[in-house]
Amino acid sequence: MASKQEFSLPLKLLVDKERNRVVVAEAGGDLVDIFFSFLTLPLGTITRLVSKKQVQDEAEEIGCINNLYHSVESSGAEVFWNHICKRMLLCPRNPCEALCQKLKVNVDDSEPMKYFMCSNKCRRGGNWFLSTFAGASCSCGRLMDKEMKLHGDTSEGTCEDCVFVKGNTMYLIFDDLRVQQSSPGNSVQQLVQLGYRNLHRLTETSLNVGLKEILDLLKQALISKSPLSDVFLGNGASKRVCTFSPKSRPENQGWQFNNSSSINLKVTVRKSKKTILYAEAEGDFVDFLLSFLTTPLGYVLELLDGNFSLGCMNNLYKSVKDLNLSWFTNPLSTPLLNLQVAPQFGCNRQPIQLYEKYTPCYWYGTGVLKNNICYVIGNGVISKDQSLIQHPVAMKLFEPRSPDGTRESSVGFVRRPSLFVVWDDLQVTPLANTSSISFLQKLNVPLDDLEEHQLRIGEIEALNLLGASLTSKAALTEGLFYLLKKPKEEAKA
Template structure:
């Protein structure tokens, strides 16, 4: 006798398309808030996660693939510890708790867990908490004792009311990923603007969308102006739309913030008028690697209208233009104020990109329910000190430092350190490397090389970020305008 085990089927979401068969294009689609939540979640994904996901589809995003691959190829000794490398390869989503409620989960990073040393060590009288199981305590043992987070219900419950937008509402999605509330008025107005006076040329198509189609949409949305047609009608004739206009810094910008500016030495190949490579210390490499931990929505906000990444700009604008009443959170959606996840940012950030503050956690020997104390042998942690017995504030173990403390946190790579960063953002550590062999391998006439000293401030940092997403020559596209001709010395 044969017994068949029921397999858990992949969830699917309904999507209705209105198709112009003559043009082989999607005019408009209609879907519930569950589908819109997934589209909007694209904005929460860190660039490192996006790069890792779309590389499976053999898609390249400017120089980001080179940056990510350089990270993969780097030894653990380049970083403060092996956790730093893992953090950059699998950056945390700032809206991770919300995205866990999506009907289809694109982000495959693991949910946050909390750990202490099994010996419950203290340093200077302080308890330490880690969100990384591989962290090494000050006593030398792993901080691998998982703690229960008590009194935090943000990750629980159903998603019947939606994640970012109200789930039981219908929305219109256009081929360029502009999103509007579904209503007769909006539908008529948009169809007329697109040149349709009736439905005679339009045909309905009903689909069930799974994770494969969502991943294809993410890939196409980054480079195409018609991702719906590309994915659901296999329309391969789309035009790549990835451009960046460098920001021009005013001559009289004012005072310089030397605490966040970065010094950089670049080598130019004069005959090609390109930056061949840069000699960089830890701060510059940390800044480049921090691209991978930055949410896509933050990039679009920072660069505003200077950058065009397929249809992602339209998706971002749709969030801004959508009536606040259609969001699940009446006080404002987190999509409009995306920051880097706690402990995943670069401390000396030259731009205005912010890192979320790590919440305060309290350790106690028991829990308090209905004013009654219940002892727990291994202890418990909570964000609310009134919910735990004998509450003691905890400090966060920060991997971005030599000793795990927040006060000494700098970034991901060790100090001092020296790297070569190539024009296409491949990063090569120079530890124990022969400079003579390095120059010989270049196979470039030495008199064709010229060095320049640059200072990377906010404007230059933003230009480099924009160029890294849209060009295969990020250093030249982002920084070459800074170079001033050197005076020729007389023989």
């Protein structure tokens, strides 16, 4: 049987040969599931996938998220609380990981979640500790490297073949990744709207789609309005379509901020260019930026709805919202309409409040219960359902984003106290042991052309930064410079 890396799925295309474009494609639920899974991918995962250079293919860049990702890659271990924090940002967890593992072809090459305990079975405060990250350090000094099996996990449903949509039906996929149920009525309506009174100008082509083609479609869907034509007809030079319009804070709201989540930021402007050259930032602002990498694409599209366009990903997300709920495997609550950051991968203190998915409770026991019979397991067993195990004891999850892993809430990814320079293109540079004189010399900018401003970043400003990071090579200028056009006393904290 073919592995998932080798698996391919059938796709039927209707092609307008004169215009060299795919008019519409038809596929089963297995392929539509793969397209919809793009929405579940965290931005860090997408950056890693599209940055891989293929033969005869150049790495694709998305705004300046790539710079943020590569800043993490190039930062030393001393910048973060520990090596796990850096790994979390470079390989963020998909909140729908268990579902996506069922895909016939899964573009996410991240390691599946595993569970670890200390081999000494240490307790802290009377609690067993469980880590979902390999290599975490226990308080006893040993690594939490005893891998545990999760027993009886039914949190993602019981259907082995079902992922997001029902697979025993066909779907229409248009060149701009709009997805609809396949029916004669829908086909006629859409073809007429596209200017086709009959099928005489259209040629049918059948092909198989594997991992390479799906990765190519992911790349093109982020920048183009015609990814099917780009990939299958060689129209790869399509015009990049990524737009964002920053929102302004409504005047009737004044400049009031939630002090518990807003962030102060000092920016330096180059007056002659009317750009923000860089920002001097502490750990809170850098953690906020880094949290972009752990946020699923579909969650970003939801937050920036109405003033943001990223290739044709908006069409894919809108298709999920418009698709009749009865076509989903879970009609009452499809996870695609409630995407959140994976548990333990969020950032608590930040202006947008990117919510984490609910963290389940875990239980440790000495054996499993089946038909009221206990089967003892030598190393013990863990489960999300305490009724399935013998002598269940509640466990606490190890928190890697804290100095000792025992805090109730994380303190972010980067160490405190810390100071960074965030450049306009979101390259992040630690300022530890950096000479300010040497820094200014390297800028090579006339000092009287520099002007310093104090800004406060609230929810609207944070959303503007998020949108600009995906669509612009100058995210600070694109997302925040409008604040400097306001009266100075309003723009200040």
